[in-house]
Amino acid sequence: MILTIETKQSSYPVIMERGVLKRAKEKIGREGHVFLISDDGVPEQWRSLLQQQYPDAHMHVFPQGEGFKNMRTLEDILEDMLDHGVSRKDTVIALGGGVCGDMAGFAAAVYMRGIHWVNIPTTTLAQIDSSIGGKTAVDVGVYKNCAGAFWQPDMVLVDPDVLSTLPLRHYNNGLAEAIKAGILKDPHLFELFETNDIPSHIDEIIARSLFVKKGIVERDETEQGERKLLNFGHTLGHAYEEYYGLDTYLHGECVAMGMMKMIRDDALKARLAKVLEKLDLPCACGADPEEILRLAASDKKADKGTITLVYADALGEAYTKETDLEELKGILGL
Ligand SMILES: NC(=O)c1ccc[n+]([C@@H]2O[C@H](COP(=O)([O-])OP(=O)(O)OC[C@H]3O[C@@H](n4cnc5c(N)ncnc54)[C@H](O)[C@@H]3O)[C@@H](O)[C@H]2O)c1
Numbered sequence: 056m057i058l059t060i061e062t063k064q065s066s067y068p069v070i071m072e073r074g075v076l077k078r079a080k081e082k083i084g085r086e087g088h089v090f091l092i093s094d095d096g097v098p099e100q101w102r103s104l105l106q107q108q109y110p111d112a113h114m115h116v117f118p119q120g121e122g123f124k125n126m127r128t129l130e131d132i133l134e135d136m137l138d139h140g141v142s143r144k145d146t147v148i149a150l151g152g153g154v155c156g157d158m159a160g161f162a163a164a165v166y167m168r169g170i171h172w173v174n175i176p177t178t179t180l181a182q183i184d185s186s187i188g189g190k191t192a193v194d195v196g197v198y199k200n201c202a203g204a205f206w207q208p209d210m211v212l213v214d215p216d217v218l219s220t221l222p223l224r225h226y227n228n229g230l231a232e233a234i235k236a237g238i239l240k241d242p243h244l245f246e247l248f249e250t251n252d253i254p255s256h257i258d259e260i261i262a263r264s265l266f267v268k269k270g271i272v273e274r275d276e277t278e279q280g281e282r283k284l285l286n287f288g289h290t291l292g293h294a295y296e297e298y299y300g301l302d303t304y305l306h307g308e309c310v311a312m313g314m315m316k317m318i319r320d321d322a323l324k325a326r327l328a329k330v331l332e333k334l335d336l337p338c339a340c341g342a343d344p345e346e347i348l349r350l351a352a353s354d355k356k357a358d359k360g361t362i363t364l365v366y367a368d369a370l371g372e373a374y375t376k377e378t379d380l381e382e383l384k385g386i387l388g389l
């Protein structure tokens with residue numbers, strides 16, 4: 056499957072194909088040198104598959120985990136790019152999850168004021184969600200994605216085969232974003248999660264999720280309107296992430312809990328709870344609601360006493376609403 060993402064500056068293909076990592080060089084087909092970036096949690100078997108196709112290219116491997124998505128890692132990458140003589144005509148190739156894509160994409164965005172890059176996402180989260188949309192960033196201190204840029208890749212290569220090595224918790228974590236896409240725009244996608252063998256539908260789950268995100272980001276590249284829908288489950292999700300720090304819950308797990316709070320229809324809420332339980336994703340946690348309120352209200356989306364929240368009352372029927380803090384208290388059960 057090839058999806059073309061159209062943006063104001065450019066358009067680029069997302070090629071989803073089993074085994075495409077083995078054919079990356081042929082698909083990318085660019086002139087000039089490449090600089091490979093990955094992290095040490097990406098299994099060697101995938102890194103060497105890419106390296107074999109570019110025997111002369113340097114692969115910069117940084118330590119895995121959100122704790123390394125920061126300015127220090129960025130600086131190491133940029134210095135390494137300089138040491139290896141990367142020029143403005145060269146191409147960065149990212150091989151990894153959302154952390155690697157965000158880091159490598161940001162490095163490509165700022166190196167010599169921006170060079171080409173290709174993203175090869177290797178987690179469900181990255182294949183389903185973070186690899187398209189052009190958002191790249193690093194965290195600054197405890198502030199997630201605080202320094203970043205919109206910088207579109209030249210190409211995204213999605214190979215579902217690489218998910219075979221992904222630990223189950225990370226596999227399920229990324230599926231939270233697909234459930235979100237289903238609730239926002241694609242009832243059939245949500246229904247795939249109500250079947251008995253979710254992994255057997257993974258290709259369709261990825262493809263449908265990408266299609267939902269493509270439609271939204273093309274219609275609203277810089278988050279002026281519709282793209283805000285992608286924040287469904289995320290305003291409270293980010294508050295849970297900040298409350299617990301980096302080590303307790305993963306991003307998708309926090310989004311799962313955030314989505315549960317933003318559905319007001321009891322029947323849909325029960326369906327979502329069933330799906331989340333099946334995937335070992337949490338529906339709720341014991342976080343102090345006062346603290347979650349404080350964190351959500353101080354989120355960058357809060358403005359003059361109200362906060363833009365995304366609600367869903369039925370599958371495919373999500374909307375944003377300015378919500379005052381009293382109403383948010385109600386949502387948090389205060
Ligand atoms: N740019 C965006 O639009 C966007 C959207 C959503 C999330 N994000 C960002 O994505 C990040 C989270 O991404 P993630 O969940 O992919 O985390 P991640 O990149 O940390 O990957 C999770 C873990 O899996 C390992 N891994 C990667 N591929 C593997 C594979 N095939 N087999 C085995 N292990 C593998 C990684 O080394 C890491 O330890 C966050 O930093 C978040 O802010 C960005």
Ligand SMILES: [Zn+2]
Nearest residue numbers: 232289306310
């Ligand atoms: Zn997300």
